[in-house]
Amino acid sequence: MKVSLSAVVLVLAISVTAAAQSAKPMPIEQLGAYNKPDREKVLYAGAKTEGKVTWYTSLAGGSYKQLAAAFEAKYPGVKVESYRATRQEMSARITAEAQAKRYIADTVETTIPLLKLLKENQMLVPYYFPTQAKFPDTVKEKAPKGLVFWAIDRESHIGLAYNKNLIPANVAPKDYQGLLRPELKDKIAFAGSDTGVTVVGALLKFKGEEFVKKLSAQNPSMHNVSGRALLDLVISGEVGVSPTTFRNHVEVSLKAGAPIEWRPMDVVPSNSGSTGVLAKAPHPHAALLLADFILGEGGQKVLEQFEYGNPTKDYGFKRWYPEQGLGAEQIDKLEERWRRALRELTRH
Secondary structure (H helix, E strand, O other), X not given: OHHHHHHHHHHHHHHHHHHHHHOOOOOHHHHHHOOOOOHHHHHHHHHHHHOEEEEEEOOOOOHHHHHHHXXXXXXXXXXXXXXXXXXXXXXXXXXXXXXXXXXXXXXXXXXXXXXXXHHHOOOEOOEOOOOHHHOOHHHEEEOHHHOEEEEEEEEEEEEXXXXXXXXXXXXXXXXXXXXXXXXXXXXXXXXXXXXXHHHHHHHHHHOOHHHHHHHHOOOOEEEOOOHXXXXXXXXXXXXXXXXXXXXXXXXXXXXXXXXXXXXXXXXXEEEEEEEEEEOOOOOHHHHHHHHHHHOOHHHHHHHXXXXXXXXXXXXXXXXXXXXXXXXXXXXHHHHHHHHHHHHHXXXX
């Protein structure tokens, strides 16, 4: 009996050891697709072991810092190391790191052109996130087996702002056609940044080249500043009307008493930020956990506090996603064409 019991104990010990040796960390492809009820528990356990997540983001101001702080508060033991950069700066950095085989970034939050480039170079891992059923198909880049390469997590809606002390409400445009009103000649301004480029793209797509030619007779000006900076010129009265301003910036300024109003046009170009996970993420559990958080209730709450648009909500206007359905090279060519059109439009 003693011999038999010892043998059983020995067999059990060998079995446990063998099971432990055979248990390997789940590859990121498998982790990304994991959609069982304990997904959060599995990811958090792994993330605590990894200890941190490196997040590359294009979010500006305090929004990305607050989002990182909210994540760390919810998941103690997982530190967020953030790198904030423009799309172009981030593209150069990720490319250089990949060429050197120094994989640093885990989760990426940026605009769609860069994500398209990463996808085309097989640098993104398809993943599932728990709230994805709430997100319209138009804001998700679909991957096989019901997964996504990324999903839009925040939107900045571009429309028209006018100074109420300078422009009467009945003169302020309610659509692009309204920009041709004689009273607005010499009072319209475009941002020279990507914001202005995108609006000219909308004008060409939805109103046509002839309309843009007519608009040039209004002598619109171009200011080589951001949409936010141009809104400040509208607030100060240096500019009467601009169709290149963001709704969220206007909402913030209205709280400070600015004499302005924002209106959506025929379509509202949406400058969106999306979340993707890098296939070579050195902290795969934390990378996916952060993506789930950004696209979940906690992350969305933080972004809405900064007046970003929520991709799951209806704001009563037609949104247009300029990059939808295009490849990275197509986007670059189209943007260059729009940039030339902006220069022509504002050349007097």
